[in-house]
Each structure stands twice: as C-alpha cells, then as structure tokens.
Amino acid sequence: MHDVLVAAQQAGELKAGLQSIGAGIAYGAAAIGPGIGIGIVVGNAITAMARQPEMAGQVRTTMFLGIAFTEALALFGFVLFFLAKS
Amino acid sequence: MFAAFTFPPIDELFRWKDIAFKNTPYAINKTSLLIMISSALILVLFIGGSRKMKLVPSGLQNVVEMTYDFVDRGITRDVIGNDATRFTPFLGSLFLFILFLNFWEVIPGIQFPPTSRFAVPLFLSLMVYVMYWYLGFRHNGIKYLTGHLFPKGVPIALYILVTPIELVQVLVVRPFSLAVRLLANMMAGHILLTALALLSAYTISNAPVIAIGPIALNVAVTGFEVLVGFLQAYIFTLLTAVYIADSLHPEH
16 A cells, blocks of 8 residues: 555656756747747848948837747747746 | 755746735736826826927926937838828827836836736737728728738739738737737846846845855846837837738738
8 A cells, every 4th residue: 555655646746847847948938939039030130230320210129020930939938937837 | 955946836936916906806906006006197298298399398397308309200100101100199108008017027116017917918819800801891891801821923823822822921820919918028138137136135145255246147138128128118019000000001
C-alpha cells in the first residue's frame, strides 16, 4: 500500500516537472523567431531612417506596426507558457 | 542560516481581494477601483483643459491640445486618412485610457497595471473588433469579407491555402493578438518588477554588500516600464487605426 502511494506521488511530481520543462522549452522556442524578426524590422528601419531622415516619422510608425505583428507570435508563446505550466 | 528566497505564486500578484460589495457581481477590487480613478482623472483633465479655452494655450489646455494633436496627426491622419478626423475622439480616449492604466504600474504605492488582468484588454479589443466589423460591412457590404477571403491576384488553386488562413486571421487572430499583446507586456513587466523588488529586499536584509545590483536594476527596469507602458498604448491605438482603415478602404 505504501509503495503504491509513493509511486503515485512520484508520478505526480514527474508530471509537474515535465510540465514545467515543457513550458520553458515552449516559450524559449517561441521567442527565437520573433527575436530574429524584430531585429530585421528595426535594423531595416534604421537603415531607411539614416538614408532618408525626412521620412523618419513615417518609417517609425511603420516600424512599430511591423514590430507589433512580429511580436504576436512570441506573445502567444508567453500565454502558452502559463497554460502549459498550470 | 539565511531564509531561502521564494517567489510568491503568480495568483498572489494579480488577484486582489474585494474591497466593497463582496460576493456580488458588482464587487470592487483594486483593479476596478484603479480603472474608475483613471476614468475620472481623464475626465477631469479634459474638462479642466477645455474650460475657458484661449487662442494661445497655456497650462492644462496645452497638455490636452498636445495629446489631441499627437493622436490626430500621428495616428488618425497618418494611418486612416485626412478625412477621418471623426475617429480621433474614439482613438484618443482609447489611447489615454490604456496609457493611464499602464502608468499605474510605476506609480509608487500602487504599482499594479489593471491592464495585466485579461478582462480589461479583452474588453477593449472586443470593442474594437465589433467596431471594425460594423464599419467594414457598412462601408463595403459583403465585399469586406470576400475581399479578405479571396484576395485579388492570387492563383485560384492557392485559395485552398489562403482562404482558411485569412479567415482565422480576421476572425480570431486579430482581436486575440490585440488583447494578448497588451496583457502579456504589462503582465511580464509587473512580474519582472515584483521579482526585482523582492530580490532587492532580500539582498538588503541578507547580503547588503551586493544589494546595489538589484536596486540599480530595479530603477532601470522601472524606467524601461514607463517606455513600455507608453509604447503599448500607442501600438494598441495604432493597430486599431489600421483595422479601421482596412474596414473603410480595403486592399489599398
């Protein structure tokens, strides 16, 4: 009887531990792509602003839009992190 | 021996006890109280700023005019078009509301952004959702939907791929990502600030030699969160304007 209880407890701990690991990996993986993407967006926006400073305002607005769309995937990962953990 | 450093469970950071009208649907907690205070502050700011208006603005009127100008020129005219000033009141109040709610995150003694509870951004994004569907159907009829689902210049075979993606994009991803973007940013900021504050308190009482590190980091991140709060309010309003522009004149 005691062994069964210990085994059940260990299984529960194992599940919780694996869930945490999975959540961590899920968020880490979800952050890779958007990280690269935002880098490209901002880098190109800076190039554009340096080449044509008179367009800086419009470029900045578009840059924020691009960041917002790129960022969405990382944020889904962030939500998934909390969903997977609990 | 030192007491081990433990981080409180996430629920403890975001779930506040009811203050008044307990156990009724109208219960008031810290979140709703802050929302009411911010609404009142915005009202006071704008009514106070627009009373006794002068040709050369000064004081409060200056602040109000600058805010209006920022939304009108930077968001409405830039994104929707020069003929769309009728949307400026809506976008402006949306921007200010989110801005005020976000800034509670860094006000000492309060330090809790109501936008980090999902109900607030979700409600705001559903409002925007209903609004752009209504505007889209009113200005373009059913073409609004078909224009999205069957974009021009795409080979017919590709519609198998494009149409479901566009359908999910328009129906689910847009409002969800609008809400989640604001939520996740404010939530992450709140958790980060809490962690740094706890770490500062812990190092002050247990290891004062290295306490300067967490404290300096805390100050720096607080400054960064001011930027994030402003930026998220701006991006929310900007995306709302983009969706409205898309409803008014699609495929531009």
